[in-house]
Amino acid sequence: MGVGPIIAACSIIFCMMSVGSAVGHFFHWGTMNSLFLGGMLAMSSTTIIYKAFDDLGLRQKKFAGEVLSVLILEDILGILLMVVLSALAVSRKFEGMELVGSLFQLGFFLILWFVVGIYLIPIFLRKAHRLINKETLLVVSIGLCFLLVVMANKAGYSSAFGAFMMGSILAETVEAESIERVVSPVKDLFGAIFFVSVGMLVDPAVLMEYSVPIIVLCLAIMLGQAVFGTSSFLISGQPLRTAIQSGFSMAQIGEFAFIIASLGISLHVTDDFLYPVVVAVSIITTFFTPYMIRAAHPVASWVERIVPDNMLAHFENRQHLRQAATPLRKNPWRSLLTALISQVGAYFTLSVAVILISFAALLPLCRGAFGHWPGNIACGLLTLAAASPFLRAIVMRKNHSEEWKQLSKRSRLNCIGLWLTFCLRYALAAATVYYVLNFLSPFWWPWHVGASVLLVGIFINLRGVKWVSIKLERTFMQNLRSRDVQAKSGEPGYANRLNSRNIHLTELEVPEHSAWAGKRLYELDFSHRDGVMIAAIVRGAHRLNVPGGEAMIFPGDRIEVIGNDESLQTFAQRMNQEHDQLPLATSTLQLRRLVIHEGNCFIGQSLRDSGIRSQHHCMAVGFEDASGNIIPATADHIIERGDAMWIVGEDEAVKRLMK
Structure with a gap:
């Protein structure tokens, strides 16, 4: 996907949120109404745009791929936006630390559910592959979706967030295409129910009362996406024509706007009029979507005529020059730190999850079975044993990588930096162990510090812990990349270069x-x-x-x-x-028993020469013997008087043959 769609998506969301909030303040709708309105206008509809591209036959166009990439990122950022809006709605003011805490909590659940889901679900699907047919796959997929929906609700997030996360996990499995096929009818059914329920919430009286704001919002979306959407795609590195076509394609709002509107109503922070207003705006902009997409071509031609040639050449050649340029050697520090941040974050999240689950579920059981302090000891041992593969990975990951070796050979300063990263990771793992010991043990805290440092050192050097850690990571990476490996096996390596050309x-x-x-x-x-x-x-x-x-x-x-x-x-x-025009059958096939009597024209002829197939358009299935069994017919069989022949053919052909 690259960094281009990320830049475009972030720019569009920021600009359209600003436009929506400005319109809300212009009509004096209040701060929270304006803020939620900005969130609604920031999200274009993936469903509507995808359907419009299909209907117009444009899904194979280059700009369509760019638009769909940005829409996927908008959906992901939309989840984050919902969390931010929820935090602002609850506090009724912008609390920086509370917002940061909400973002960290969201990140924790995102990483935990994604990592655990990617590890467990593909394994389950592989193990149960022989037992799963289409119906079972449908039930399992929907069941997994509902499971994460319930978990998301329990964690304080919306149902849409849980469903989106499970969809992201299932999309990484090798069964993704099969799941998409079997779930598609259910998706269409619930989509229809969703939009019907949305339509039932529309109050015509409210629409008449707010007709002017509705028109203004429609114009704000269409003009805003035409201007800011085009500019965002230009900033992301797209040519001028592609940027205009992409920006014009996104000039509508849809399902995410309804979800954000429902969120505002459920939190009691938005007025009742806002929902039907947004629904009306969505309907109108959806109606104009095909016309906006078609209008992009003449608008692009007009802009190309008035834009100076040197500027137009600059827009067209940016990607060419970037692709043709000799790629610079990667910075090993950047590669190393990027990998360490992502991997340490994932393993630390798993360690925290193990500790939280252990303290919530395992600790009461151990205390009930063994007593308070013995139960604490048992719970602590089991918790540290379960978390040890993740703690080892926090400390030891990338310590023997190519980047580490390159940097260690370059200079003494690099060696100091590498050891600093090692010490920081060691301290993080020791702090995690310290938390467990300090929670369960009655001893003085300096003893806990020393024991934590010692235990992390033991985890690093235990072969069993190392083997489990490596096996868990390899299984996860295999599951994560399985679909990409399958899809890219033999994929032409020049595809990305072609995209930068015409x-x-x-x-x-x-x-x-x-x-x-x-x-x-x-x-x-x-x-x-x-x-x-x-x-x-x-x-x-x-x-x-x-x-x-x-x-x-x-x-x-x-x-x-x-x-x-x-x-x-x-x-x-x-x-x-261009397809073959196959003749349509005018009647059904009939199976009849034909007895060959004296004087029949078929007597003495073989089936091959009888013309039953070529002239009468029927087929001899077999001949009935004395015991009533049917013997399969052969082309060399000679037809004799008294034979009982079974014939298959269409109604009229069989009737003519029987006569």
């Missing part, structure tokens, strides 16, 4: 009744007819890279095609239009 790579599926099925690539001659090249043919689990002219394509094949937006759109349209 051409890009996309994947299309050959329709079931395609007229191209069974034909060779040299016969279809796509390069001359459509101006595209076939980079790969994917058939099931098999992949043919850079196929030759003798390669054939079949229904269901996924073909990776290289071309520009216009040629790819023409190619996709022609592929969907």
Whole structure:
């Protein structure tokens, strides 16, 4: 995805939140109403845009991929925005420390649920693969979703947050595509119910009363996204035309706006009029979405005419120059610190989770079984044993990596910095152990400090702890990367470079009744007819890279095609239009018993020569013997008088044959 979509998403959210808050203050709706209104206007609708791209046949366009990348990031940032708005709503004022605490709590749950989910769920799906069919997979997926929804509610977050997290976890499994297929009808059903329920909350009287604000908000969204959305995509490094098309595509609000509006109502911080106003704005902007997307092309052409040529060339060549430039050697300090921060954060989160769960569930059981102090000892031993693989990883991760070796060889100052990172991680692990000892032990705190340092040293050197730590990490990384490895096996490495040029790579599926099925690539001659090249043919689990002219394509094949937006759109349209016109059956098949009497024209002929199939359009299934069993028919069988022949054919054909 890269840093470009992140820049665009953050810029759009900030600008549109400012626009929404400004409109709210302009109409004197109060601080909290204006703040929540800004949050609603900041989120474009993934569902509506995706459907609009499909209906307009634009999903294969280059700008569509950029828009969908930004929408995914907006959904993630929307979860964070909901937490921030909830914190502000509860306190009724901006408390910096309270907000920081809420963000840390959110980060803790995000890391914990994601890491545990990525570790456990793919293992469960692999173990139960033979037992899971489509129906079971649907039930399991929805059940897992509801499980995390309940956990999110218990933790004080919204149901949407839990469902979003489980969707993110399932999306990283190799079963993601199968889950998407079986869940799609349920998604459509609940989507319809959701929008019906939203529509029922619309009060026509409120709409008439707030007609002017509704019109102003619609204009603010469409003009704001056209200006700030385009500017954000330009800042992220997109060419001018792509930026305009992307910005115009995002000029609507949808499901996330309703969720934020519902959040404000549930927290009793927004007025009742705001929800129907937002629903009306969403309906109107959704109606104008296709027109905004279509308008992007002529607007881009007009802007290109008035923009100076040197500025236009700068916009067009930025990505080219960046891709063509020789990549600079990576800074080993940056790589090392980035990896350490992410890994230490994940392992520390797991250690804290083990301690919290142990103190909440295990400690009462141990005290009830063994008494107070013996129970504390048992709970402490079990807690430290469970957390030891994570504590070891906090201290030892990346200590033997290539970056560590490079830095240690360069200078003495680097060695000091490396040992400083080691000491800080050792201190963090020791502080975690100290917390457990200080909570459970009655001894003086200096003894706890010394014991903590000693225990961490023991954890580092125990082979069993090392083996468990490495195995847990390898399993997690295998689960995390399994889908990417499967998707990228043999994926062309030049795809990202193509995206920076005027051409890009996309994947299309050959329709079931395609007229191209069974034909060779040299016969279809796509390069001359459509101006595209076939980079790969994917058939099931098999992949043919850079196929030759003798390669054939079949229904269901996924073909990776290289071309520009216009040629790819023409190619996709022609592929969907050119299909075999199979004759439709006018009646059902019948199975009849035909007895060969004296004088029948078939007597003495073989089935091959009888014309039953070629002339009468029927098929002989078999012949009945004396015991009533049916013997399969062969083409060389000679038809004799008295034979009982079983015939299959359409109604009219069988009737004609029987006569």
